[in-house]
Amino acid sequence: MTPDVSVIIPTFNRAQLLSRAIRSVLAQTYRSYEIIVIDDASPDNTTEVIQNGFKRELEFGRLRYVKNETNLERTRSRNKGVSLAKGKYIAFLDDDDIWLADHLQTLINFLDQHQQVSCVFGKFIWLYKDGSVEDKFIRDFPETRTGSGDHYKDMIFKGRMVASSCVLLYKSVYEQLDGYREDLAKVNEDWEFFSRVAMNFDVGYVNNVSCLMYSYGESLSIPNTGEGAFVGERVFKIIEENSKKYHCPINAETRSFVYMTLSRNFVPYMAKSREYLFKALKVKPALLMSLATLGLLFRAMLGEHLYVALRDLDIPRLPFEG
Numbered sequence: 495m496t497p498d499v500s501v502i503i504p505t506f507n508r509a510q511l512l513s514r515a516i517r518s519v520l521a522q523t524y525r526s527y528e529i530i531v532i533d534d535a536s537p538d539n540t541t542e543v544i545q546n547g548f549k550r551e552l553e554f555g556r557l558r559y560v561k562n563e564t565n566l567e568r569t570r571s572r573n574k575g576v577s578l579a580k581g582k583y584i585a586f587l588d589d590d591d592i593w594l595a596d597h598l599q600t601l602i603n604f605l606d607q608h609q610q611v612s613c614v615f616g617k618f619i620w621l622y623k624d625g626s627v628e629d630k631f632i633r634d635f636p637e638t639r640t641g642s643g644d645h646y647k648d649m650i651f652k653g654r655m656v657a658s659s660c661v662l663l664y665k666s667v668y669e670q671l672d673g674y675r676e677d678l679a680k681v682n683e684d685w686e687f688f689s690r691v692a693m694n695f696d697v698g699y700v701n702n703v704s705c706l707m708y709s710y711g712e713s714l715s716i717p718n719t720g721e722g723a724f725v726g727e728r729v730f731k732i733i734e735e736n737s738k739k740y741h742c743p744i745n746a747e748t749r750s751f752v753y754m755t756l757s758r759n760f761v762p763y764m765a766k767s768r769e770y771l772f773k774a775l776k777v778k779p780a781l782l783m784s785l786a787t788l789g790l791l792f793r794a795m796l797g798e799h800l801y802v803a804l805r806d807l808d809i810p811r812l813p814f815e816g
């Protein structure tokens with residue numbers, strides 16, 4: 495019997511965490527799914543863990559295990575997994591994250607009830623190594639509610655709500671857009687891909703937690719700040735190019751938000767930080783009334799060397815520096 499959902503799990507060198515992720519899928523209340531694990535040439539004992547721990551699932555075809563001969567990186571592994579998928583829906587799960595038992599059922603129900611929506615995100619929370627928990631939606635988007643429309647599209651353009659472990663979309667959508675860009679291997683590939691989805695299809699969001707995302711301080715991704723900001727800059731330029739290609743303009747509020755984020759992330763590369771600060775102010779002059787903007791302006795005007803010297807002296811921050 496053909497499954498409704500194909501769950502794609504790319505993995506690299508995380509055998510024990512992978513087992514936890516797979517078991518969270520096997521515990522789903524929604525039962526029409528297959529699991530496709532793409533092992534990206536892991537040097538650890540991932541193969542043995544899969545073969546010994548999930549014999550029954552392998553025998554019955556509920557779990558398929560594919561090991562790359564060489565390391566292809568995460569985006570290529572995801573694309574490879576989708577190419578093998580039998581379901582009409584695609585769900586992704588990173589090897590260090592887990593789903594709550596109602597994750598698939600919740601998202602399936604939403605798509606059933608919102609026929610115009612082609613891609614839906616569930617809510618997630620972050621769990622950190624020290625045991626702390628962070629709900630980024632409460633912090634950043636307290637007004638967000640279950641639904642669909644331009645609000646959620648704008649959130650995606652801002653780089654929010656784009657965690658792959660929390661999404662369910664039609665396989666046809668993925669195929670129409672040619673999947674993930676394979677030249678964005680380690681960071682912000684979700685932001686670029688789901689921005690393309692939002693430019694071409696209606697997206698939705700369910701405001702109840704169904705996914706737990708773990709941060710162990712050993713992420714495969716490049717940090718967003720400092721040198722990593724250059725990657726974010728490149729990705730947003732791609733998104734801007736796509737907005738022209740698909741005739742889907744990015745509004746001033748969203749553009750200024752991203753420019754301000756890049757300005758913060760580029761510290762202490764002060765020339766780049768100033769560039770994006772001034773871009774944000776040009777798009778939205780009212781930002782100058784914000785204390786956070788004044789803090790950025792203060793640091794940008796100091797210059798890189800003086801800013802770093804003062805930072806290293808451990809001088810207490812001014813109130814508007816955040």
